[in-house]
Amino acid sequence: MSVTRCGVLPDTSAPGDAYDVTVVGAGVVGCAIARELARYRLRVALVEASGDVGEGSSKANTAILHTGFDAVPGSLEARLVREGGRMLAAYADEAGIAVEPVGALLVAWDEEQLAALPRLADKAARNGHHGTRPVSAAELRAREPHLGPGALGALDVPGESVVDPWSTPLAYATQAVRSGVDLHLDCRVEKVRPGGPGVPHRLITRRGVLRTRFLVNACGLYADAFDALVGRHDFTVTPRRGQLVVFDPFARALVRHILLPVPGPLGKGVLIAPTVFGNVLLGPTAEDLDDRTATGSTAEGLAALRAQGRRILPALLDEEVTAVYAGLRAATGTEDYRIAAHPELRYVTVGGIRSTGLTASLALGRHTVELLADAGLELGAERPLAPVRMPNLGEASPRPYQDAERIARDPAYGRVVCHCERVTRGEIRDALASTVPPASLDGLRRRTRARAGRCQGFSCGAAVRALFEEGTR
Amino acid sequence: MNRTVDVLVVGGGPAGLAAAARLAAAGAGRVEVLEREEAAGGAPRHCGRAGFGPYTGPEYARRAVAEAVRAGAVVRTGAGATGWAGALGGALPLGPGRGQPGAGDGAVRERTTEGPLAGPAGGHRPPTTERRGTARGATGPAGPAGPAGHPLVLEVTAPTGLERITARAVVLATGARERPRSARLVPGSRPAGVLSTGELQQSVELFGLRGERIGRRAVVVGSEPVARHAVGTLRRAGVAVVAVVSDRADGPRLPCPVLRGATVRELVGRGRLSGVVVRAADGRAGLLRCDTVVFTGDWLPDHELARSGGVPLDAATRGPSVDPALRTRVPGVFAAGNLLRGVEPAVVAAAEGRAVASAVLAHLAGAAWPDPGPALLPAGSLRWVTPGRLSPSGASGPAPVLSLRPATRLVHPTLTVTQDDRLLHRQRIPAFLAPHRSLRHPATWAGAADPAGGAVTVRLEAGRTESRGGSRGGRGS
Numbered sequence: 001m002s003v004t005r006c007g008v009l010p011d012t013s014a015p016g017d018a019y020d021v022t023v024v025g026a027g028v029v030g031c032a033i034a035r036e037l038a039r040y041r042l043r044v045a046l047v048e049a050s051g052d053v054g055e056g057s058s059k060a061n062t063a064i065l066h067t068g069f070d071a072v073p074g075s076l077e078a079r080l081v082r083e084g085g086r087m088l089a090a091y092a093d094e095a096g097i098a099v100e101p102v103g104a105l106l107v108a109w110d111e112e113q114l115a116a117l118p119r120l121a122d123k124a125a126r127n128g129h130h131g132t133r134p135v136s137a138a139e140l141r142a143r144e145p146h147l148g149p150g151a152l153g154a155l156d157v158p159g160e161s162v163v164d165p166w167s168t169p170l171a172y173a174t175q176a177v178r179s180g181v182d183l184h185l186d187c188r189v190e191k192v193r194p195g196g197p198g199v200p201h202r203l204i205t206r207r208g209v210l211r212t213r214f215l216v217n218a219c220g221l222y223a224d225a226f227d228a229l230v231g232r233h234d235f236t237v238t239p240r241r242g243q244l245v246v247f248d249p250f251a252r253a254l255v256r257h258i259l260l261p262v263p264g265p266l267g268k269g270v271l272i273a274p275t276v277f278g279n280v281l282l283g284p285t286a287e288d289l290d291d292r293t294a295t296g297s298t299a300e301g302l303a304a305l306r307a308q309g310r311r312i313l314p315a316l317l318d319e320e321v322t323a324v325y326a327g328l329r330a331a332t333g334t335e336d337y338r339i340a341a342h343p344e345l346r347y348v349t350v351g352g353i354r355s356t357g358l359t360a361s362l363a364l365g366r367h368t369v370e371l372l373a374d375a376g377l378e379l380g381a382e383r384p385l386a387p388v389r390m391p392n393l394g395e396a397s398p399r400p401y402q403d404a405e406r407i408a409r410d411p412a413y414g415r416v417v418c419h420c421e422r423v424t425r426g427e428i429r430d431a432l433a434s435t436v437p438p439a440s441l442d443g444l445r446r447r448t449r450a451r452a453g454r455c456q457g458f459s460c461g462a463a464v465r466a467l468f469e470e471g472t473r
Numbered sequence: 474m475n476r477t478v479d480v481l482v483v484g485g486g487p488a489g490l491a492a493a494a495r496l497a498a499a500g501a502g503r504v505e506v507l508e509r510e511e512a513a514g515g516a517p518r519h520c521g522r523a524g525f526g527p528y529t530g531p532e533y534a535r536r537a538v539a540e541a542v543r544a545g546a547v548v549r550t551g552a553g554a555t556g557w558a559g560a561l562g563g564a565l566p567l568g569p570g571r572g573q574p575g576a577g578d579g580a581v582r583e584r585t586t587e588g589p590l591a592g593p594a595g596g597h598r599p600p601t602t603e604r605r606g607t608a609r610g611a612t613g614p615a616g617p618a619g620p621a622g623h624p625l626v627l628e629v630t631a632p633t634g635l636e637r638i639t640a641r642a643v644v645l646a647t648g649a650r651e652r653p654r655s656a657r658l659v660p661g662s663r664p665a666g667v668l669s670t671g672e673l674q675q676s677v678e679l680f681g682l683r684g685e686r687i688g689r690r691a692v693v694v695g696s697e698p699v700a701r702h703a704v705g706t707l708r709r710a711g712v713a714v715v716a717v718v719s720d721r722a723d724g725p726r727l728p729c730p731v732l733r734g735a736t737v738r739e740l741v742g743r744g745r746l747s748g749v750v751v752r753a754a755d756g757r758a759g760l761l762r763c764d765t766v767v768f769t770g771d772w773l774p775d776h777e778l779a780r781s782g783g784v785p786l787d788a789a790t791r792g793p794s795v796d797p798a799l800r801t802r803v804p805g806v807f808a809a810g811n812l813l814r815g816v817e818p819a820v821v822a823a824a825e826g827r828a829v830a831s832a833v834l835a836h837l838a839g840a841a842w843p844d845p846g847p848a849l850l851p852a853g854s855l856r857w858v859t860p861g862r863l864s865p866s867g868a869s870g871p872a873p874v875l876s877l878r879p880a881t882r883l884v885h886p887t888l889t890v891t892q893d894d895r896l897l898h899r900q901r902i903p904a905f906l907a908p909h910r911s912l913r914h915p916a917t918w919a920g921a922a923d924p925a926g927g928a929v930t931v932r933l934e935a936g937r938t939e940s941r942g943g944s945r946g947g948r949g950s
Binding site: 246250293295296297298299301302320321322323324325401402404407408411412414415416419420422440441442454455456457458459461462463465466 | 509553555631650652655656658669672682
């Protein structure tokens with residue numbers, strides 16, 4: 001029912017006051033689980049170490065809504081991605097989250113890759129995706145005229161889409177909070193004192209003690225560390241860094257589909273994809289690291305991306321770069337999610353959620369709640385969730401600055417503050433007054449696109465900061 | 474809301490205001506300036522220092538606005554042009570390459586006689602029609618104007634509502650911006666505390682941020698005059714300047730440590746910047762501890778509106794390709810000021826604003842829009858030349874004055890002008906040229922050029938060789 005960022009946590013010491021379920025980690029997966037739990041008359045907490053939702057791997061991914069065509073057939077991931085993809089597409093429509101079903105082309109650049117395409121089509125079919133189709137070099141050229149020389153053919157994968165990755169976890173969290181979930185931000189869990197029969201778990205956090213009957217680990221890169229707090233040592237998370245380059249919206253006309261590489265022995269490779277914000281993405285790299293905080297880009301990584309981008313789409317490199325970022329995915333050494341229920345501990349770990357986590361999130365939420373029920377959580381009757389409608393950040397539908405009626409009703413939507421991204425004062429005001437307000441300028445950017453554009457604050461940075469400070473005072 | 478004006482000036486900075494003042498004074502009819510910011514005046518508004526003629530930046534900006542208003546121009550603030558409605562108008566399917574015959578053919582000598590709408594200028598960046606076109610109901614494939622004589626229509630967003638403004642002439646004066654850290658591909662983390670000079674100056678001069686609200690210890694990156702201004706602004710705000718990192722061996726002389734021939738290799742810090750890794754001229758790298766870094770200079774024209782309207786750009790400047798009358802290749806559309814190539818002093822931009830007024834008046838009086846003259850292509854150590862085309866009509870009138878921007882520091886360089894392998898001009902320039910300052914060059918040789926001939930190559934070459942480690946541009950600094 002509330003969002004807290006500071007101060008002592010609500011008192012859960014009385015026998016009846018403990019939370020029924022606490023989800024630790026407010027990334028896209030944790031938020032989806034909390035939202036799913038909000039369907040029931042349960043006392044639920046969503047606890048997050050950082051100051052905002054979606055601050056970890058969730059904010060820095062490739063923003064693709066997968067069909068799951070290339071998952072390992074029969075794996076849990078394959079099933080949850082397939083189901084979750086459909087669920088998220090429907091949810092996005094209902095919640096106003098931008099999705100563009102641009103489709104994907106798996107482009108073959110040599111004979112070996114060309115020979116691999118039928119196998120990939122077969123794999124897709126085994127994953128329930130029967131719509132793939134081989135594309136000749138000539139057709140490929142016609143569909144992607146700016147492609148570099150040497151492409152031999154492709155596999156058409158309809159249904160692959162791009163999605164707004166920022167609004168998705170935010171929509172889940174907003175809906176969860178409006179439906180009664182307590183979201184505690186800046187609330188790192190430092191210790192866990194597991195409970196016993198009839199005795200709740202005690203989470204020792206930076207902001208005090210929180211008692212809960214059931215516990216869900218949705219800690220992403222720190223899932224193994226959290227497991228250790230409750231005495232489990234089932235897997236190790238190896239952060240795998242992906243660096244990405246975002247090109248200026250002028251590059252958007254150069255590419256019509258998600259251009260996927262043919263996966264080879266060296267990994268999944270580098271893709272080029274449009275974004276719903278109207279940019280073009282190039283990436284990611286794949287670097288296994290030890291440091292779970294190493295979200296920096298490197299000169300080598302950027303040089304490698306540019307070299308590959310130049311081959312795939314030569315004209316892309318003539319366009320300006322808008323942003324560079326790096327995200328870490330939670331690799332665990334197996335080609336599947338690491339989801340484990342421990343009924344004796346009233347504990348579920350949702351670990352090893354890799355780059356497909358955004359797509360699978362809603363299915364992960366449902367799956368986790370099923371596991372909790374199996375572990376003894378009494379759900380009771382389902383009730384409808386509070387409705388949520390997110391501000392549209394996508395370029396495929398009209399934005400407020402283009403909406404004459406809206407501006408006539410409220411001139412703040414006609415006052416453009418961030419000119420590159422055309423973000424209005426009305427949108428910034430709304431974000432600051434929203435259910436889960438931003439805690440930082442970066443958080444404001446993920447809610448409005450303010451400062452995300454080509455000038456990176458040259459023109460609007462000072463004004464956006466002033467509005468943010470005024471609005472959060 | 475649909476309205477009609479005689480001249481629409483997009484951008485209320487020094488160039489736009491000067492153009493509007495002169496046009497209004499000359500009786501051009503309704504002259505309207507659109508300024509997207511809350512106040513007109515442009516960048517001088519937040520340059521709280523002297524050096525704008527006899528004035529400070531804010532004084533200069535106020536006077537420029539007052540002059541335009543006094544002359545009878547309408548200056549509208551908080552109103553931004555977001556795209557072109559155009560004679561063809563309407564939403565069209567997206568698609569790369571539409572309206573771009575010859576895109577990417579790389580030819581440099583092509584001269585089109587079918588008018589600018591037939592395709593991109595040879596050797597110029599193809600006028601990619603922007604994807605924003607569809608969602609925003611904007612551009613048709615043929616650019617804003619359709620066949621010559623069609624009206625020019627701009628879409629405008631303002632608190633008072635959406636408008637379509639039809640104009641007989643449009644002057645683009647949208648200015649320039651600094652290339653941000655991301656576009657310079659400086660690797661590292663993404664902490665708070667990374668600024669451009671524009672953001673720094675606005676924070677201090679317009680929003681009154683002081684001292685620790687900005688940071689405690691700052692590093693300034695850049696070699697252009699604006700690096701000095703960033704240092705000045707930081708000091709006035711009470712922020713210590715640790716060092717200036719200049720990639721040129723002959724970097725600026727400033728009242729603080731200057732690391733010459735050095736580059737920033739990485740930004741370090743989580744949440745807040747904690748330092749920058751700098752590689753010095755001798756190849757050694759080290760960490761400069763700081764909580765603020767200001768990336769300065771490395772200017773880019775703010776060409777979004779020009780490009781989204783299919784106005785062909787100059788390959789070297791990335792501003793609109795213009796002739797000496799500052800006509801773009803789209804009939805009725807002119808361009809002036811820093812949009813043409815990045816930053817020149819405000820007085821230079823204002824002079825261009827006044828100059829463009831004459832050509833606008835001629836256009837309003839019914840003068841035909843000429844075919845484009847030969848392109849001017851920079852070569853050797855010349856980074857760019859503006860205007861980027863010669864007059865189409867040959868030797869009539871006074872010789873155009875060109876701005877030549879060297880890529881490196883040059884001592885007594887030689888200027889060579891050729892057209893179709895024919896030497897038009899050769900001259901030793903008895904001066905030191907620096908990459909942050911333009912050489913004004915009266916093109917007395919322009920009359921010798923064949924207006925129907927191919928591109929004219931303007932080459933600048935070191936006269937006396939000088940072993941300097943300066944690198945061109947600021948990319949990757």
